[in-house]
Amino acid sequence: DGGITQSPKYLFRKEGQNVTLSCEQNLNHDAMYWYRQDPGQGLRLIYYSQIVNDFQKGDIAEGYSVSREKKESFPLTVTSAQKNPTAFYLCASTSGQGGNSGELFFGEGSRLTVL
Amino acid sequence: QKEVEQNSGPLSVPEGAIASLNCTYSDRGSQSFFWYRQYSGKSPELIMSIYSNGDKEDGRFTAQLNKASQYVSLLIRDSQPSDSATYLCAVRWDMRFGAGTRLTVKP
Numbered sequence: 001d002g003g004i005t006q007s008p009k010y011l012f013r014k015e016g017q018n019v020t021l022s023c024e025q026n027l028n029h030d031a032m033y034w035y036r037q038d039p040g041q042g043l044r045l046i047y048y049s050q051i052v053n054d055f056q057k058g059d060i061a062e063g064y065s066v067s068r069e070k071k072e073s074f075p076l077t078v079t080s081a082q083k084n085p086t087a088f089y090l091c092a093s094t095s096g097q098g099g100n101s102g103e104l105f106f107g108e109g110s111r112l113t114v115l
Numbered sequence: 116q117k118e119v120e121q122n123s124g125p126l127s128v129p130e131g132a133i134a135s136l137n138c139t140y141s142d143r144g145s146q147s148f149f150w151y152r153q154y155s156g157k158s159p160e161l162i163m164s165i166y167s168n169g170d171k172e173d174g175r176f177t178a179q180l181n182k183a184s185q186y187v188s189l190l191i192r193d194s195q196p197s198d199s200a201t202y203l204c205a206v207r208w209d210m211r212f213g214a215g216t217r218l219t220v221k222p
Contacts, residue, residue, distance in 0.1 A: 033210060042121075042203060042214035043159070059211075090158055094210070103149055104210055106158040 002027045006091050006107035013078070013085070013114050021076045021110045023091035030095060032074035033104065036060060037088040046089075049074055078112065086114045119206050121213035130222050134191040138204030138213050141185070147207035148180055148187045152200045153215070159203055163189065194220040 004025045013019045023032065031050045035043040045058030049068040063082025068074055074093075078085045088111050092104040118141040128134045136150075147166055151159035163178040165171045165187065171178045177190040187206075191198055198220050204213040 035212070040217075043212040045211055048210070088156075092210075102147075103161045103164055104151075104159075104205065106160075109158050 004091060004093055004105055004107035006089075006110050009108065009110060011110060011112045013112060015114060016080045018077055018079050019112065021078070021089055021091075021112070023074045023076065023107060024072055025074075025093045025105075026072060027093055027095070027105060028071070029093035029105070030071070031093060032068070033092045033094075034058075034064075034066065034074070034076045035090045035092065037090060043090065046076065084114075085112055087112060119204055119211050119213040121202075121204050121216050123216070125217040125219060127219045127221060128194050130194060130196060130220055132194050132220075134194045134198065134218055134220070136189040136191075136202050136204075136216050136218070137186060138188065138206075139186045140204075140206045142206065143182075143185065145206045148178070149205040149207075150176075150178060150187075150189045151203040151205060151212075152198075153203060154200050162202075191218075194218075196220050196222050 007022045033048040034046040037043050044060050046064050047066040049055035052071050055066050055068050065077045088109050090109045091107045094104050095102050120139050122137045150163045152162050153159040165178040165180045175192045179188045201215040201217045203215045
């Protein structure tokens, strides 16, 4: 079955540690996205990538980093520079680029808690 | 910065009523519009997509798009308690979301 797999589902981090959230898709989608969601809030765009080896900052990129070395994979690293990283992180992908392109498919999310 | 705004919630309607959710956007070049439903602790799921001006109906859901006025809305007819969720509006180019409207349908 095609889909998006995020791991881990739950992650605990000590202050000052970097953590990497995995996102893998087998939908052959070009574009991939990372969102952050805080309780009772909407989705805020962290980074997105429309093609391999290229990515753009979203609205809240500070303290995060990404890579897109393979079409299928778009890992997100939450660095120690992110002062309030406790949140629900969602990865998504879509076919096409911009314009009249299709819906986003989401992974099940990763919940990060800073101890 | 391109913006997407949704009517502030929370919204509460009685079972069987019509729920109306609204969304405005700033980028006139946007061509693709989506409504997602998100249950607490879960990832969003697509309800409707709309690309052309006018209405699009799918069961109890109707999406309405007016590009001249830059708004898109979602109507839920015969609302059910299972419709209680947060509804998110998303606008292409770079797939930004509104803040979401929390809907509660009371039995």
